[in-house]
Amino acid sequence: MFQDQWGNPVTAANSEAVEALDRTIMAYLGFRLDTGAHLKATMKADPEMPLGLIFSGFFFLLFCQPKMHVRGLAVRDTARAVVEGGTVSMRERHYMTALDSWAEGDWGRAISAFESILLDHPHDPMALRLSHYLHFYTSGGRAMRLSSARVLPFWTMDQPGAGYIQAIHAFGLEENGEYEAAETHARRAVEINPADLWGIHAGAHVMEMRGRHREGIGWISAHEQHWASGTNNFRFHVWWHRALYHLELGDHATVLDLYDREIRAESTEEYLDITNGTALLWRLEQEGGDAGNRWEELASRSAERVTDHLLCFADVHYAMALGATGRTAEAGDLLEGMRNANVDETSSQGTVYRQVGIALTEAIIDARQGRHDQVVDILLPLREQFALVGGSHAQRDIFERVLLESALAAGRTALARALSAERVDQKPASPYNWSVHARAMELAGDGPAAAVARHKATTLAA
Ligand SMILES: [Fe+2]
Numbered sequence: 336m337f338q339d340q341w342g343n344p345v346t347a348a349n350s351e352a353v354e355a356l357d358r359t360i361m362a363y364l365g366f367r368l369d370t371g372a373h374l375k376a377t378m379k380a381d382p383e384m385p386l387g388l389i390f391s392g393f394f395f396l397l398f399c400q401p402k403m404h405v406r407g408l409a410v411r412d413t414a415r416a417v418v419e420g421g422t423v424s425m426r427e428r429h430y431m432t433a434l435d436s437w438a439e440g441d442w443g444r445a446i447s448a449f450e451s452i453l454l455d456h457p458h459d460p461m462a463l464r465l466s467h468y469l470h471f472y473t474s475g476g477r478a479m480r481l482s483s484a485r486v487l488p489f490w491t492m493d494q495p496g497a498g499y500i501q502a503i504h505a506f507g508l509e510e511n512g513e514y515e516a517a518e519t520h521a522r523r524a525v526e527i528n529p530a531d532l533w534g535i536h537a538g539a540h541v542m543e544m545r546g547r548h549r550e551g552i553g554w555i556s557a558h559e560q561h562w563a564s565g566t567n568n569f570r571f572h573v574w575w576h577r578a579l580y581h582l583e584l585g586d587h588a589t590v591l592d593l594y595d596r597e598i599r600a601e602s603t604e605e606y607l608d609i610t611n612g613t614a615l616l617w618r619l620e621q622e623g624g625d626a627g628n629r630w631e632e633l634a635s636r637s638a639e640r641v642t643d644h645l646l647c648f649a650d651v652h653y654a655m656a657l658g659a660t661g662r663t664a665e666a667g668d669l670l671e672g673m674r675n676a677n678v679d680e681t682s683s684q685g686t687v688y689r690q691v692g693i694a695l696t697e698a699i700i701d702a703r704q705g706r707h708d709q710v711v712d713i714l715l716p717l718r719e720q721f722a723l724v725g726g727s728h729a730q731r732d733i734f735e736r737v738l739l740e741s742a743l744a745a746g747r748t749a750l751a752r753a754l755s756a757e758r759v760d761q762k763p764a765s766p767y768n769w770s771v772h773a774r775a776m777e778l779a780g781d782g783p784a785a786a787v788a789r790h791k792a793t794t795l796a797a
Contacts, residue, residue, distance in 0.1 A: 336424065341458040341459065341495070341496075343458065345384075345427075346386070346422070347387075348381040348383070349381060351380040352380035352384050355373055356374075356377045358373040360390075360460060360496070364496055365499070366566045366569040368565055370567070374387065385414060385421070386427060386430060388413055388414035389431060391414075392434045393434060395407030395410060396438060399643070399646040400604070400640070400643060400645065401643055401645065411438045425455070426452050429448045429449075429451050429452045430452065432444070433448035433452075433462075433465070436448060439681070440677065440679065440681065440682040440683060440685070442469050442472070442683035444681075446466055446478075449466035449469070450466055453482070454485075457486035457490075460496045463483060463486060466482050467482060467503050467506075471510075471725060471726070472646065473683060476509075476510030480504070480507035480510070481507075482507065483507050487500060492527070497527065498525075498531055499533065501520045501521075502536075502537055505517045505521035506536065506537040506540065508520060509521075509537055510727060514544060514545055517541050518541045529562075532562050532566055532569055532573060535554070535573060536569075536573055539551055539555055539576040539577075542554060542580070543729045544729065545764070546764025548581075548764070551576070551580040555574075568605050568607065569607070571597060571599075571607070571611055572608075574593055575598050575611040575614075575615060577593060578594065578598060578615055582619060582767075583767055583796070584766065584796050585622075585766065585796045587625075590624070594612070598611050599612045599629070602632050604639065606649035609633060609649070609652060610726075612629070613652045613655040613659075614655070614730060614733050616629055616659070617659070618733065618736065630659045630660045631660060633656040634656040634660040636656070637652070637654075637665075641653060641657075641665050642672050644672050645684065647687040647691075647692035647724050647725070648724050648726045650669060650692060651692060651724060653669060654670070654696040654699045655703075655733075658700045658703035658704070659703055661703075663700070670697065670700070673693050673696060690720055691720040691721065692724055694713050695714075697713060698741075702741055707742075708741075711741050711742050714738040715738065718735070721734050738754065739754045739755060742754060743774055743778060746778065752779050755772035755776075756775075758771065759788070764795060766796040769789070769791040769792035769795065770792040772788040773792060776788055
């Protein structure tokens with residue numbers, strides 16, 4: 336048995352395969368485009384390497400796309416035959432369980448397998464990163480934050496990938512509302528590696544949640560030369576964060592320029608790219624901006640994915656693009672599929688669809704068709720369940736915005752006033768929050784309070 340560069344036991348035919356797998360992991364943690372090339376080299380060195388096969392399976396599943404899922408299942412079958420036919424470590428068996436469970440839709444069981452690995456092998460960055468990913472789309476900030484806390488003390492800064500562990504912890508802290516600590520770890524990650532996209536992203540989230548918009552623009556721009564090339568499509572999401580800051584500052588021209596040049600320069604089919612685009616255009620329109628014909632491309636891409644049903648968070652965003660372009664038949668197909676998919680009771684995503692996803696999607700379609708009262712009636716009792724759909728606080732804020740804008744449009748004055756009061760309390764540095772509060776106060780007939788709120792919005796954006 337070999338050991339990887341962190342001292343974890345690895346079953347392999349030769350050291351060349353183990354070293355190539357080390358490079359694969361480092362590339363994956365860095366969102367590097369050459370991740371696939373390193374994995375290929377791993378499999379070339381040892382076509383039956385258990386972890387090479389298993390990691391390949393994870394990479395297919397991460398696309399949350401049926402054609403990739405099928406390939407993931409095929410690799411899973413090969414990996415299972417290798418694992419069952421040979422002598423492998425308990426760590427590799429846990430990885431096999433994680434792949435099996437994830438592929439079959441039981442994300443909770445997959446998380447348990449990753450966390451079991453981490454109990455005995457806290458220096459396993461791959462198990463930590465994959466568990467972090469699944470927590471992000473299921474159990475949320477507290478689980479992410481505790482997962483990395485359990486391994487953090489055992490890492491020293493001179494270990495390969497130590498900065499990536501800082502970044503992972505930073506994002507968990509941020510999603511758990513521990514902004515100061517999150518920023519400390521994000522800055523540490525980026526000091527170690529200024530191309531660490533997850534560290535930059537964690538810092539960007541802190542600045543988003545604290546309304547530090549101008550600082551956020553600087554934070555992302557400062558490291559751009561290091562991460563803007565050689566990284567995968569996650570960089571579009573980092574650009575999305577920068578666009579959110581400009582949107583808050585009322586700079587719609589820069590938002591659209593970033594959209595056209597970076598966020599949606601290519602018409603990609605990756606779910607995260609589509610969610611970036613739809614969430615940004617929706618927010619832009621809420622703030623009086625003009626999306627032009629940009630919805631059409633997003634809707635076409637979304638229409639291709641109405642039968643996927645592998646990730647609820649993605650489905651809801653596909654509905655946004657379909658709804659925005661009046662493609663009601665396809666939106667109906669999406670909804671119908673969401674009602675009928677993942678009905679197996681062990682399906683983690685099935686639970687999410689039933690608890691919140693289907694209703695959220697109905698509300699999104701209603702909102703676009705002007706049924707504002709219905710939107711409020713659906714979303715208001717569901718607010719505490721929004722988090723089940725996964726994603727970050729910043730991403731899910733779109734649902735809160737839909738609720739508030741619908742309350743305003745439906746003339747539900749007291750509710751609009753209350754919801755906007757929540758927003759200005761939670762994020763007083765947000766021009767949008769003051770602006771929407773001004774609209775609510777106007778609706779309530781309180782002109783002086785509306786004027787104060789509008790002045791506040793203008794001052795903050797100036
Ligand atoms: Fe983000």
